[in-house]
Amino acid sequence: DAGITQSPRYKITETGRQVTLMCHQTWSHSYMFWYRQDLGHGLRLIYYSAAADITDKGEVPDGYVVSRSKTENFPLTLESATRSQTSVYFCASSFSSGGSGTDTQYFGPGTRLTVL
C-alpha cells in the first residue's frame, strides 16, 4: 500500500522558473490538500480539492496553481518561482472533510523546494 507520495523530494530551481510538485495517493480519497511549512509559521494551507475538478483557495494561494483532473493526483505548480516560495511543501489527503469530525488527513513525506 503506497499511500500518499510526493515527487520530487528535493528541488532546487531559479527565480522565474516554473516548477510543478507532484502528489499521488492510492486510497481514492476525495479530499486533497497542499500546505507549505516555513520556520515560525507552522503549516499554511495553499489550496485544497474536495473532488476531481473541484479546487479552492486556502490561506496563501498567491503564486500557485493547482489542478485535479484525476482523483489520485493533485499537482501544485509555481508559475514563476520566487525566493519567498522556498519552503517545505506537504500534500495531504482525506476520505472526507478533515475538519468535520468524520475523517483525518494523511500527509505525504514533503518536498523541500529551494528557489535561488
Next chain:
Amino acid sequence: LAKTTQPISMDSYEGQEVNITCSHNNIATNDYITWYQQFPSQGPRFIIQGYKTKVTNEVASLFIPADRKSSTLSLPRVSLSDTAVYYCLVDNTDKLIFGTGTRLQVFP
C-alpha cells in the same frame, strides 16, 4: 475559523505525563478539536480528535471542558520518541488551519 493558542514550547523528562493545553475561545457549535503530531522532516500525523468531555486512544487522551473553549492533550509517560511538534486544530469546514504548534522536548 476558530483560532487556537498553544504554548510555543514545553520540556519534559522521560516517564512523566505531559499536558498541552490549547485555547479556542471562538469555537463553533459544530467544530471538532483535533490534534496532530509532527516529527522533524515528516508530515503531521493524526493523534486524537474529540468534541466534548474525554476521548482516549492508545496514544493519548483529550480532555474538553463543558464550555469547549479549551482542550488538553495528555501524553502519559512520555519517551524520547515523543519529542515533536503538536498542533491543535478546530474546524468544521473542508479545510484545517494549523497554527505554529507546541514544540515538546523530552529529556532522558
